[in-house]
Amino acid sequence: MSQQQSRYAVFGHPVAHSLSPRIHAAFAKQVGLSLRYDAIDVEPADLQAALAAFAADGGRGANLTLPHKQSALALCAGLSDRARNAGAVNTLVRHEGGWFGDNTDGIGLVRDLTERNALDLRGRRTLLLGAGGAAHGVAPALLEAGIGDLFIVNRHPEKADALADALGQPGRVHSRYWNDLATQGAFDFIINATSAGRGHETMDLPFGIAAGRTLAVDLSYGEAAIGFLAWARSANCAQAIDGLGMLVEQAAASFEIWHGQRPDTQPVYLDLRALDVVLSTGD
Ligand code: ATR
Numbered sequence: 001m002s003q004q005q006s007r008y009a010v011f012g013h014p015v016a017h018s019l020s021p022r023i024h025a026a027f028a029k030q031v032g033l034s035l036r037y038d039a040i041d042v043e044p045a046d047l048q049a050a051l052a053a054f055a056a057d058g059g060r061g062a063n064l065t066l067p068h069k070q071s072a073l074a075l076c077a078g079l080s081d082r083a084r085n086a087g088a089v090n091t092l093v094r095h096e097g098g099w100f101g102d103n104t105d106g107i108g109l110v111r112d113l114t115e116r117n118a119l120d121l122r123g124r125r126t127l128l129l130g131a132g133g134a135a136h137g138v139a140p141a142l143l144e145a146g147i148g149d150l151f152i153v154n155r156h157p158e159k160a161d162a163l164a165d166a167l168g169q170p171g172r173v174h175s176r177y178w179n180d181l182a183t184q185g186a187f188d189f190i191i192n193a194t195s196a197g198r199g200h201e202t203m204d205l206p207f208g209i210a211a212g213r214t215l216a217v218d219l220s221y222g223e224a225a226i227g228f229l230a231w232a233r234s235a236n237c238a239q240a241i242d243g244l245g246m247l248v249e250q251a252a253a254s255f256e257i258w259h260g261q262r263p264d265t266q267p268v269y270l271d272l273r274a275l276d277v278v279l280s281t282g283d
Contacts, residue, residue, distance in 0.1 A: 005036055006035060006036075006060045007035075007037075007054065007057060007058040007059045007060065008024060008035055008037040008038075008062065008063075009039065009040045009054060009062050010037075010038075010063040011040050011042050011051070011063070012039070012040075012041065012068065013043055013066070013068070015065065016039065016041065018039045018065065019272065020039065020065075020251060021037050021038060021039050023247070023251045023268055023272075024251060024255060026263075026267075026268045026271065027251070027252065027255045027263035027268065028259075030268075040054070044071060047071065047072065048075050051075065051092070055094055059094060060093070060258065061091070061254070062091075062092040062099075063091055063092075064090050064091075064092065067133075069088040069133045070088050070089075070136070072089040072092070072101060073088070073089055076089060076092070076100060076101035077099060078095070078098075079101045080103065082104075083102050086103045086106060086137045086141075087136045088103055088105070089102065089103055090102075090103050090104055090105050090250065090254070091253075093257060103137055104249075104250040104254050104257070105138055105250050106140055107250070107253050108249035108251075108252075108253055109142070109217075109219070109243075109246045109249070109250075110142065110144075110145045111249040112241075112246045112248075113217065113245075114145065115249075116245050116265075116266070117239070117241060117245070119239075121142070121145045121146060122147070123148045123188075124188035124189040125147075125148045125149055125188045125189070126142065126149070126189040126191070127151050127153070127187040127190045127191070127209060128151070128152045128191050128193055129153060129190065129191065129192045129193060130192065130194035131156075131159035131160045131162070131163040132154075132159070132194070134193040134194075134195070134219050135152070135154075135194075136166075138191065138193060143167065143172070143173070148172075148188070149172055149173070149174065150167070151174050151175075151184065152164050152173070152174070152175050152176070153175070155178060155194075157178070160175040161175045163175070181205065181208075182206040182208055185208070186214065187211075187214060188214060190217070190237070191217045191218075191219065192216075192218040192220070192225075195220075196227070196228075197220050197223075197224035197225055197226065197228055198220060198224045202227055203227075203231075205231055205235075209235075210232065210237050215238060215239050216228070216239065217240075217241045217242075218240075218241070218242050218243055220242065220243050221242040221244040222242075222244075229242060244272060244273060245269055247272075248269045249265055
């Protein structure tokens with residue numbers, strides 16, 4: 001019997017747009033590894049069976065993207081603190097006893113901002129727009145990176161309350177109503193973690209939440225980030241950054257977990273940026 005090839009993949013629905021196969025192929029080439037990394041489209045109800053089939057066919061590691069990041073928690077035999085705190089999994093590692101779940105989204109965002117963009121996040125009064133999977137994924141890492149107070153708003157306010165409660169730092173993390181944003185003053189750091197741009201929807205954001213010092217970051221990239229980043233520029237934010245760098249950094253952190261080697265992310269990031277990829281969804 002021939003030796004089974006180790007396989008890696010991203011599972012999502014939809015997933016055809018994913019840049020992850022391209023990114024992991026570039027990393028593998030850089031460090032001289034030969035590996036197979038596919039994009040696999042699976043509906044939520046079929047994820048467990050698909051992961052089992054993948055493991056049986058040599059699957060050693062996987063990334064998860066929409067809509068699987070939160071539901072996959074229940075399928076894991078073990079979880080990292082990062083995944084548990086985020087309540088979401090974007091990286092799976094095959095162990096003997098099953099899948100071990102981790103989350104590299106938060107560290108990916110923080111590395112993109114602090115290393116690639118050389119920004120200091122410490123002490124920044126921060127506004128997080130959204131309280132879904134993406135917001136859950138990044139909030140713990142932002143707190144760990146030393147931001148100041150964190151204010152969370154969400155269209156359905158009960159989810160902002162739930163995320164604030166889950167983060168467990170009542171003196172530092174606050175939920176607010178979207179309609180009260182205009183009275184909250186300016187923030188040093190605003191993160192768009194909503195999926196509004198992916199749905200081509202606009203958000204009602206008062207200019208008063210931004211000031212000349214404000215860093216604005218959209219976790220999406222391509223077409224989905226255009227609306228929020230245009231708002232940030234017209235609100236005179238100091239910087240407006242999309243999620244392409246975070247995408248490459250979260251992939252590098254997953255790659256390191258699986259292969260024990262840290263790729264150089266900058267050339268891969270620059271290649272993707274040069275392609276000027278205009279895509280409508282996340283990773
Ligand atoms: P993701 O994994 O990308 O976070 P999600 O878990 O479905 O996807 O969360 C989507 C987030 O975008 C939610 O915070 C959602 O707000 P609600 O919880 O109120 O639905 C937010 N969102 C989506 N469309 C929006 C819009 N047009 N305006 C404001 N927020 C929006």
